[in-house]
Each structure stands twice: as structure tokens, then as C-alpha cells.
Amino acid sequence: MGANLLSNYGEAVAMILFGIGFSNLLFQRNLIKKIIGMNIMDTAIYLFLAEKGYIAGRIAPIIIDGDQSVERYINPIPSGLVLTGIVVSVSVTALMLSLTIRLYQRYHTVDLDKISTMLQKEGR
Amino acid sequence: MNFICNFPCFSIVLCIFGGIISSALKGRAAKYLNAFILAVVAVMSACVLGYTLQTGESFTYVMGRFPAPWGNEIRAGVLEGGMALFFSLIMILSLFAGREKLNEEVDPEKMNLYFIMINLLLSSLLALVYTNDLFTAYVFVEINTISACGLIMIRQTGRTIEAATRYMIMSLLGSGMLLMGICMLYDMTGHLLMENIHANVQILAESGQYHIPLMVTIGMICVGLAIKSALFPFHTWLPDAYGYSTVSSAAILSSLVSKGYIFLLLKIIYRVVGFDVIYGSRVTDILFVFGLAGMIMGSLSAIKENDIRRMIAFSSVAQIGYIYMGFGLGTQVAVVASVFHILSHAATKSLLFISASGLVDASGGSKKFIDLTGSGYRNKIAGVAFSVGALSMVGLPLFSGFISKLLFAQAAVRNSGKMLPTLIVLAISTILNAIYFMKTVIRIYTPVESEYPVIPVKRHKVFGLAMVCFIALNVFLGLCSDLVIRLIETGLSMFA
Amino acid sequence: MSEKKTHKQKFSEWFYGENDPFVAAMPVQEQKEHQVDEKTLQEYEKERAERHEKVFDIAHNGKIRAFRRSYRVLGVMMCLLMISILLLAVSYLPRTGNPANPDNNEVSRVYIENGLQDTGAVNVVAGMILSYRAFDTFGETNVLFIATCCVMILLMLDEKALHTSGLSNDRFYEPKNDWILQKIAKILVPIIFVFGIYVMLNGHISPGGGFSGGAILGAGMILYVNAFGFKKTQKFFNETVYKVIKVGALCIYGVLITYFFFMGANGLNNHIPLGIPGHILSAGLILPIDVLVGLEVACTMYAFYALFRRGGL
């Protein structure tokens, strides 16, 4: 174990959330919960990034009074990346939800395992 | 700066424009626009290839006003240009050959949406090929995933939607891991541009700082991309997705989409983490083991299969295992073999999918082997094409599959540690390949009195022409392999 | 001479499927009719049906239940394993909030120190994503676009089905024209719209920008639809308007960004004035792109909602 676990508590929480989201996405049988898990996983990554951009005692990178010294502002890059990422995750969420609706229309369940059993029962 | 240097950027933007404009067009117009764009992209990629061969070095292109570590950048060399050309060619051929099927299986009102997907898929593939920036790669990986999902579910049956859902779930797991890896890499190096990360990773590897996070990061990126390209234990979504989607989609998905991710992994191995670091870390041994397992398990599942499309899909699992095995061997020669196998597999697998659809048409639409008996006589060109593809997959000389197997064997012999398992598995896998492909070829050429009518070649001229082109491409890869291998070697040397 | 065909003729006949030399020439062996014993067949069928019942009877199949339980345990185990590996990695990563971390390097320094002069944007983040890393953002807008197209493939109904199918009408169980909701919406929607437009237009000066502003606008439209129904919304926002806005905004965005790439990469002056930092009309391309992206995002969010609700715009 490294020395920085306690000072990196934000990242540690992000990793725990990532693990929870990952296993929800992988192991939950309910499709809607899978999608929530996916969202949790994504936000966890964004939390990780935002923590990494943060610098103690500095303010958001919006230039005030023309003061452009580096010592005053936090790192702007992670914020930009997360901004891009959030939009990606909302579009993927919408797509997954519409897939869920169609699957429910066809098979009357949101349980992916049940759907597979039905498919096997039907034969190909 | 030469004007040709603009071409990579233009080809990406052109594809995106094509997608945007297609959304306002009718299906037919979108089709013609798409064909035009594909042709233009192929020509542009050929120009890039020619230009880089002539100058003998790669070039970077700044996207915007701001140079290297600040702005986005794309980069083109021999391998990139060649890949882009190859991808666009395969896409043109697959679309032409599957056109009639497409008209049958896709709702005409949603035809333009299909071509939006195709255009954006091509743009994302080009971006993955050309990119020099990891975060750009992530964004375009997402576009690739979503458009591939659209390609699967455009034919709306229960099975395809279920397959699309499974595909999305696995892909999202993969992209989550990839993004996490990229973020951790950014945290350790402070850059997103490949060259700068490479330089910093070399320093970190030498000093031993952040050793464990670096290993975890490499592992996450490798596993994430392996999930997305359907390496063996993560392949569960693949047979349904390839087996039930419309035929052009299956051909494009199997030959291009997974290859795009593999190419990105190749770029990451060479240009981000560095060849020595990644093989020093032993993470690639995981890929090696999974690759070997995939070669055998994929073939075994294919033997058990009773549906020709699903059989070919399972054969894809085995072939992707070959490619990852090449990465896992960890020598320059093996990587060359892998890249050659990417080309060879892309050319062969799309040929197989499309010719299989021709055979299925000649058997009353049934994909069961029992109905396919003698279909090689009923649809001759598809029969010949399927045989060529099968022989190439098995590894008969004259066709491309032979060369890649030969290269893999050569690479294995030079790697003393992994020689024995590689050669044994290669031999077993070849035999298994032969079992299921020869079984199919024999079956389609078994003479039988059948109730299904003969489909004359005249009626499907475009299909026949595309098949001939595919066969020619396959034989070209088999006969002129020296040229192709030299190109790949030049391209890889430009990577470093 | 006429009876004997040349090879060429033979080939062309074979090729065009008029005559198949193999079918006639190859002897087809008579196969014995496969005798099916009725009894065996019935027994087999019965056995198969029973087996099917047993295997797919999930509620009573002990094996499947055991498998499910072990699956759950496996899931938790894998989750814990993954978390512990990641925590191990985190414990070696650089400390949070430390200015000497590797990611606070020359890249972020230049973004802050020269950002105002390079891009004209007071908000460094907006300047970064729309000017330095413009290609990423363009790709991201296309992710939204392609996701809408995918949702359309799945949920879009054609005109006829839109009016007849029961799916399009799920307002059946709701009170129509709810008075309270309508009054509140009448007050709130303009405020939300003004706020959304404010956020969108001030992306380069204050926090916000195209994406957040567009999402706020979209949320306002969703509220409006909920209060007044689709019929009223369609008076000013139907499929044609949607298409015009979507295609128009994306095309203009594409043209602008391509111009920017081309001029920048070839070292030409792009003749875009950066203006006085801090003013609304400043920061070169950032303001128009913010507006275009905002329109696109607002349309997309509303389109998602409308497609989910009734399968059409």
C-alpha cells in the first residue's frame, strides 16, 4: 500500500464508485439498473478527473481582473475533459434506455437473463 | 506544407459532413452520397499513402492554430494511410455486395439513418487510425461503438435488438476501463498527446516511480480494448450481433469495427506506452493466453454451430485470438504478422459473410446446413467465393490466410519462451478451422436434387462483381505479400 | 459443328446458370428413404419436451438457482477485487491538491497564461474545449447527433402508426390540461428559457456554455410539453423545424471548425477578430459555436423526450 491513500480520499471514493458501477453494469440482471450502474461508473471517472485537477487553495479557471498568474487558478484540462465526457454518457444513456423500451415491447421483461432463456426456448 | 497533408483531416470531416447531410436526405440520395464519400476517402487515403511513401517519413497535422502539447493533432504515416485506404475499400465492397439485402431488410424510411451510421462509422475509424491524441481516441471510440450498435439493430428483430443490447453493455464496460486508464495515464504524465506521454512514460519506467499505477493503467487499457474487440472470454455478444444483423453490417462489423480498436491498441503499444515498457510489464502475457484460448475455443464453438452465419461469427473469435496472440508474443516480427492478419482477416471475413448470404438466398433463406446442401451449384459465384474464403481461412497457399499463418509460425520460432505453446495451438487451430470450413465447402458442393431454383449470375451483377473484387483482393494479399509486409514494416518503423 | 459446343459457350452457359454440367454429369446416388419409427420419434419428442421443461423451469431448477447465487457472490467478489486493485493504484498516485503534481505542467500553465490572448475567452475551460481542443468537442457533438439517430431507428414510428398505435398515447392515465401545472409552467418556462439563453451566450465569460445552456433549454421545452401537450408544441416545433435546426446548426458548426482547422494548420491568418475579453461579442469563434451547440443540444434533449414519449416529434 502506498502512502497517499488517505490524502487521496477523493480518488479512493471515485474508485469504489467505479467498482460498484462496473459490477452493477456487469452483474445486475435488470436492464434499468445496469444503465444506472453505467452512469455511476462514468460519473466516478469524472469525479476522479475533477479531483486530479483540483489544487488546494486556488479558484476556478475564470480569469478575474486580468490576473493571469498560474498560482491563482486550478488546472483547467480535467474540467474540459469531463465536460466532453458528460455529454457522451447522456447520449449513451438515452440509447440504452430506448433499447430497453424496445426489448420490453418485444419480450415483456427487462431481465436480460429471462430474455436469453426465451430466445433459447424459441430456438433460433 | 504540401496540400496532401490536409487530406487526413479532410477525409474525417468529409465523412462527418456526409452523415449530417444524410439525415436530411431520402434513402436513395443518401446512398449515392455515401458511395461518393467512400470513393473520395479512398482516393485521399491513397494520396496520403503515396505521399508518405515518397517522403519516407510521417507527418503531423495540427487541428487548429495551436501546436503540439496544447492543441489536438492528427498524424499520418505509411501504416495509417494504408489502413485508411484498406478500410474504405472493404467498406465500399461490403456495401455494394450487400445492397440488395439491405433494401429487403431495412425499412425504406430509415434507410438514410443507416447511411448516417456508415458515414460516421467510417469517420470514427479514420479518426482512430489517424489520431495522435488519447482523448480524441476515446471520443471517437464512443462514436464507433454507437454507430456499430446502430448497424446491428437497423434490422429490427428481437434477436438483433437483444444482440445490440449485449454489445452495448460489453462495449460500455470496455470504454469505461479505457477512459479510466487514460485518466490515470494523464494523472501520471500530465499529457494527452501520444508523443509527450511516451516520453514521460519512458522516464517513469526508468526511475521506477509510479510503478504499480502504471501497470494497472496498462492492464486497464489493454483489457478495455480487448473487451471491445471481442477477445475470447468477452466474446459473448459477438455471434448474435454478427449472425442476425443485415449482411453488410455483419461484414463491416467483423472486418472493420473490431479492427479499429485493435489498431488503436497497436498505436497505444507503440506510441503511448512504448514497446519495451509494455513487454517488460508482462501485461501482454494475459493477451497471449486469452488469444491462445480464443483460437481453440472459438473454433470449437464454430464446429458445434448449426447456422452458417453464426459459424463464421465464431470463426471471427478464433481469428481475433490469432491477432492478440501476435501482440502477446512481443516481438517486432509477431506484430508485423498481427497487422498482416488484420488485413487478411478483414478481406476474408467480409468475403465469407457476403458469400454466405448469397448461399442462403439460394436455399430459400434458411441458414441451416441441411438446407444449404448443394447451394454452391445454385449460386455459383457465391459458392466459388465461399470456397476461396474458406481455403484462405484454413491457410492454403496462394491465399492471404496462408501468409499470415506462416508469419505467425516464423515469429513463434524466434521467440524461444513461447514457441512451443504457440506452434501447438496454431496447429490445432488450423486443423479445427479445416474441419468446419471444409465440412461446409463439401456440403455446399454435394449434388442434390433441390426444390430451390438456380440463381443465375446475371441477375446479381453487382454482387458478382463485388465477389470477384474480394477474391482478387484476397489473392493479391496472398501473392504480393512481400510488398504488403514491407509496407507494414516501414509503417511500424515510422511509429517509433 | 453446331452440336459440339466450344469451351467458351460451355463456360458462358455454366456461368449464367443456363446449363449446369455438374448436375447432369454427376451421378446422384439414390438414397434409401429414411424410415422413421413413429414410436421412437414420439418418445424422443416427449423426452425432449420434458427436458426442456426441466431446464427452463427457472423457479424450481436447483442448479440454476445455485448458479445464480454463485453468480451474485462472484459479482461481489469481482467488485471487491477490482476496487482493491484500483485502491492500491490510487495509493501510489500523486497527492490530490498538490501544485507540484505532474499534471500541473506547462500545458495547463500555457492555457491559463496565454489563454486569454490566444482565444479571447475569459473562461479558460471554454477556451480550452472550443479552441485548443476543438476537434474533441466536434466529435462529442457528433456523439449526440448519432445517438439521436440511433434512438430514431429504434423508436421512431411512421405517420400512420403514430396516430393509430396505442404506444403513442400514454397520456391516457394522466389528467389532461392540469390547471396548476399549466399556471406554474407559464411562469417557469420563460424564466428557464431566459436562463438557458443566458448560460449559452455567456459561455466564454462565465461558467456554462453550449452544452449546459442547451440542456437547460431542452429541460424547459420538456416542461412545456408536459404542461400543454404535444399538439401545442407542434405549432412551433415540429419535425421540419427540428431537422432544419439540427442539420443547419451542425453544418454551420462543421464549416466553421473546418475553416479553423484548415487555416490554423496551414499557418494562415483566419481573420476572426477576438474582440475585447470580457465582452459578450468577443472570443472569436467560441460564441457562435456555443450558440450552435446549444441549439443542437436543446433539440436533441427534446427529441429524446418526444421520441421516448410518443415515437415522433
Place this chain on the structure above:
Amino acid sequence: MDFLMYILLGFLVVCAVAVSISKNLLNSILIFMSYSLIMSIIWIRLESPDLAITEAAVGAGVTTVLFFVTLKKLHTMKEQEEEKEAGADQAGGEKHE
């Protein structure tokens, strides 16, 4: 200062676990909504107001609305299905009589 952060982060973990084990789908969606809101507060504390605005509008707003609509759609479909089945049963019964 740090104390608030601990509480918020702890709340995130609690929310994530609660989502995974909650039996009711509506509950999990509501919990996820509060998760998004907490996330946007955390981002304000991490000095990233751009992210906070976007997450509040997109994550807590639009995404949750989409979840709700989906859930509602599924319920509507279920009810329609049951109605249809009930209707079919009735019709069948009448015929038999």
C-alpha cells in the same frame, strides 16, 4: 471544510450501494437523481462550476427525466398488455358460453 467533503463523498457511496440493492426501480432512479445532485455539489467544492452546471442540468435533469419516461412507458405497456389479455379472456369466455 474537509468535513463537508467527507460527508458528501460518504453520501455518494451510500447512494451507489443503495441503488444496487434497492428492489424498487422508481426508488433506485430517485436515489440516482440525488446522487447526481450531490455530485454537482462536490464539483462546486472542487472549483469546477462548468461541470456543476452541466451535471445539474444533464445528469440530474434530463437523464433522470429520461429514466422516468422509460419507466412510465414500461408500466403503460404492461397495463395495456394486461388489458388486452383480460379482453381476450373475456371474449374467449363469451364464445365458450
